[in-house]
Every structure is written in C-alpha cells, then in structure tokens.
Amino acid sequence: MELDFLGAAGEVGRSSVLLSTDQNIMFDCGLKIHNKSDPHLYPTPSPLPVDAVVVSHPHLDHVGYLPSVFEHGNPQVIATPPTKEIGELLLLDSAKIIIEEYGTLPYKRSSHKKAMESFRVQGYHQKTMLGDSALTLFDAGHIPGSAQVLVEYEGKKVLYSGDFKLSETRMHKAAEIVPDVDVLITESTYANRDHPNRQDLEVQLAQRAKEVISNGGHLLLPAFAVGRTQELISILKSQDPELPIWVDGMGVEASRIVAGYPSYIKDARHFRQSMESVNIVREPRDRSRVLKEPSVIVSTAGMLQGGPAMGYLLSLSEQSEIIFTGYCVEGTNGYNLLQNGYVEVDGEQVRPSIPIRYLDFSAHASRSELFEYVEKVNPGKVFCIHGDSANCTQFAEELKVEGFDAYAPKLAERITI
Ligand SMILES: [Zn+2]
Numbered sequence: 001m002e003l004d005f006l007g008a009a010g011e012v013g014r015s016s017v018l019l020s021t022d023q024n025i026m027f028d029c030g031l032k033i034h035n036k037s038d039p040h041l042y043p044t045p046s047p048l049p050v051d052a053v054v055v056s057h058p059h060l061d062h063v064g065y066l067p068s069v070f071e072h073g074n075p076q077v078i079a080t081p082p083t084k085e086i087g088e089l090l091l092l093d094s095a096k097i098i099i100e101e102y103g104t105l106p107y108k109r110s111s112h113k114k115a116m117e118s119f120r121v122q123g124y125h126q127k128t129m130l131g132d133s134a135l136t137l138f139d140a141g142h143i144p145g146s147a148q149v150l151v152e153y154e155g156k157k158v159l160y161s162g163d164f165k166l167s168e169t170r171m172h173k174a175a176e177i178v179p180d181v182d183v184l185i186t187e188s189t190y191a192n193r194d195h196p197n198r199q200d201l202e203v204q205l206a207q208r209a210k211e212v213i214s215n216g217g218h219l220l221l222p223a224f225a226v227g228r229t230q231e232l233i234s235i236l237k238s239q240d241p242e243l244p245i246w247v248d249g250m251g252v253e254a255s256r257i258v259a260g261y262p263s264y265i266k267d268a269r270h271f272r273q274s275m276e277s278v279n280i281v282r283e284p285r286d287r288s289r290v291l292k293e294p295s296v297i298v299s300t301a302g303m304l305q306g307g308p309a310m311g312y313l314l315s316l317s318e319q320s321e322i323i324f325t326g327y328c329v330e331g332t333n334g335y336n337l338l339q340n341g342y343v344e345v346d347g348e349q350v351r352p353s354i355p356i357r358y359l360d361f362s363a364h365a366s367r368s369e370l371f372e373y374v375e376k377v378n379p380g381k382v383f384c385i386h387g388d389s390a391n392c393t394q395f396a397e398e399l400k401v402e403g404f405d406a407y408a409p410k411l412a413e414r415i416t417i
C-alpha cells in the first residue's frame with residue numbers, strides 16, 4: 001500500500017491524502033482560499049486515477065476542491081448523509097467565492113455538476129467494499145456528520161482521523177476510538193496547546209451577551225455556517241432561553257439541514273427547540289430590524305471574509321461588541337481585526353471602535369486530546385498532518401519520545417506502508 005500526501009502536509013488547508021490499495025482512495029479534497037497572499041490554494045494533483053473520494057466533513061479545507069477530481073475521472077464520492085447535503089451547499093458557495101476572489105473556477109462547471117451527482121451516502125459503522133478494500137466511517141465529534149475513515153485491506157488497517165474532537169461539546173459526543181490500527185493519519189492543529197475549560201467559556205459568552213444587551217448594544221458573533229453557528233445557538237439558549245438572537249447568512253440553511261439529521265447531534269430536541277426560538281434573517285431588509293433592538297447576532301463568515309457579519313460590524317453602535325469563537329487564518333479580516341484592530345473595506349483599512357474579544361471554542365482536539373487519541377488508537381505508524389509545519393514536526397517528535405513510529409510528511413511525499 002502507498003500513501004501520497006497531496007495537501008495539508010505541514011499546513012492547515014487543502015486537505016487531501018491518497019491511499020492506494022487495490023483501489024485508489026482519496027481522503028478529502030479541500031481548498032485553502034482564505035488568504036489571498038498565499039498562492040498554495042489547491043492540493044497537488046493525484047499521481048494516479050482516483051476510484052473513490054471519501055469526504056470526512058464538509059468544511060471547505062476538506063471538500064472545496066472535490067470537483068477537480070472529476071476533470072480526469074468519475075470516482076464515487078462517499079460521505080455521511082449530513083456531509084453530502086451540507087457539502088453540496090458549501091460547494092456552490094465556494095465556487096461563488098473562488099470566482100469573486102480569483103476570477104475563474106479551477107475546474108469545469110460540468111465537473112462541479114458531476115461531483116454533486118456522484119455522492120453516495122454511508123452512515124457510521126456501515127461497511128462498504130471498494131474492490132477488496134473495506135471502508136467504514138466513525139464519528140469524529142468535530143461537526144455534524146464528521147467522520148474518521150477506516151480502510152481495511154489484506155489484513156491491514158489504515159485510519160484517517162479527519163478533523164476530530166475527543167471531548168464532548170454542546171452538540172456532539174466525543175470522537176469514537178478505533179483501536180489498534182496499523183497506520184494512523186492524524187490532524188495536528190493544536191498539538192502545541194490545550195483549550196480553556198468549555199463550561200467556563202459558555203458561562204463567559206452568556207455573560208458578555210447579557211451585559212452587552214443590557215447596555216443597549218449588539219453582540220456580534222462571526223461564525224462558520226456549519227458546526228459553530230449551531231453550537232453557539234445551542235450554548236446561548238441553554239445558558240439563557242430568553243436571550244434575543246438573530247441568525248444570518250449561510251448558517252441559517254446549514255442549521256436547517258443539521259436539524260434534519262437528529263441522529264448526528266447529541267441533543268436533537270434541545271437543538272430543535274433552540275432553533276425555533278431564534279429570529280432568522282430571511283431577506284436583506286430584515287437586517288435593519290436586527291439593528292433596531294439589542295440582541296446577539298450569529299452570522300457568517302467566521303473569519304469575516306464575505307457574508308453579512310462584515311456589514312453588521314460596520315453598522316454597530318458603540319455599546320456593541322464582537323467576539324470571535326473560532327480559528328482565523330492569517331491574512332483574513334478576522335485575523336487582522338484580532339491582531340491589528342482593523343478590517344479591509346474596498347482596499348481601505350477601517351478600525352471599528354467596539355471591543356474585540358476572542359473565546360477559544362475550538363472544534364479540534366487539544367494538545368492533551370491528540371496525545372490521548374494516539375495512545376488509545378495505538379497505531380503501528382502515525383503520520384501527523386493538518387497543522388502548521390512546526391506543530392506537525394514537533395507532534396511527531398514528541399510521539400517518537402513516547403515510543404511511536406511517527407512522522408510529519410512533506411507535501412507531495414509518497415510513502416510505502
Ligand atoms: Zn473542519
């Protein structure tokens with residue numbers, strides 16, 4: 001068997017790994033489009049024709065470049081039901097963003113259409129045979145429908161973690177453990193640090209919301225459409241069911257889809273009730289209503305790259321506040337606002353005068369969870385990807401000290417396993 005590391009080797013973004021058994025199985029095919037100054041947008045092309053692509057979850061760094069595979073073939077695409085439905089929504093959106101930012105699509109429109117038509121859904125724990133290779137998905141605890149992928153071939157087990165979280169959150173149970181694999185390919189995003197206690201963060205968030213609202217302002221929460229939007233709604237409504245919340249942007253549609261898959265969320269009843277009690281922005285003119293009364297606004301984009309959140313930021317009163325709850329890639333408006341206090345509007349730097357905060361509600365495993373995961377999975381060999389270069393290398397070095405055969409592969413490296 002062979003592994004080709006086509007992306008996310010020493011970086012976060014453009015995830016793609018090819019596993020060759022009797023079949024060529026691609027794990028993810030993502031993009032890195034959030035930072036315009038970074039020219040490395042896409043994974044390196046697959047050296048072999050692809051028989052199947054497994055999409056671990058529908059974040060753009062894992063699914064955004066999927067149509068490109070259909071330029072040279074007609075693979076089947078395997079994903080959980082929520083990943084398929086949300087993936088289709090996000091692929092349409094990513095095509096729009098790429099055209100806006102870069103002028104043209106890096107694949108034909110017909111490839112986009114073929115990708116949409118080639119999804120085959122597979123639930124957790126169901127086994128599919130691809131030739132003589134058996135493929136099973138396991139809950140990754142990252143976002144609704146996120147999966148770890150296990151391939152078994154000629155008595156060997158290869159596990160691809162995708163993005164995962166090993167502790168419970170408001171929306172999800174912890175990632176499942178698939179023990180004693182021969183090869184593990186794991187994410188390494190936060191190999192260098194632990195996250196703060198989640199219960200404390202939930203309380204802090206609700207306190208900020210109440211305080212800002214009682215001062216007559218708006219609390220703006222820029223959020224990823226999938227995962228974070230639903231989690232923030234759930235958290236706020238658990239902490240205080242009376243909080244006035246508006247939801248805007250693509251998170252509205254993503255939440256509707258998520259609510260349709262109750263078996264993929266921890267407390268579906270609570271989530272449904274929470275969704276019923278928030279206000280939804282259905283058309284642009286609703287936005288002037290949002291700004292009339294104090295409230296919490298949960299809106300895309302999480303890194304303030306596009307989406308209605310940016311419009312709100314520029315219209316908020318002095319009593320308002322903005323809190324980021326997720327990762328902001330360098331070069332994005334979110335990053336610039338957090339680090340340097342400005343956003344870019346039509347090429348000009350604008351410095352909002354409201355307080356800017358960050359609460360670390362990560363959907364990724366923390367440093368201790370990453371080590372615990374590797375220990376429990378107990379792999380014969382482990383490859384560390386999906387983290388910046390220093391994190392991947394350092395994680396592999398530390399795992400070696402713990403007695404594991406660990407390595408941080410380089411981009412486009414082919415390794416026989
Ligand atoms: Zn993700």
Ligand SMILES: [Zn+2]
Binds near residue numbers: 013062
């Ligand atoms: Zn990712």
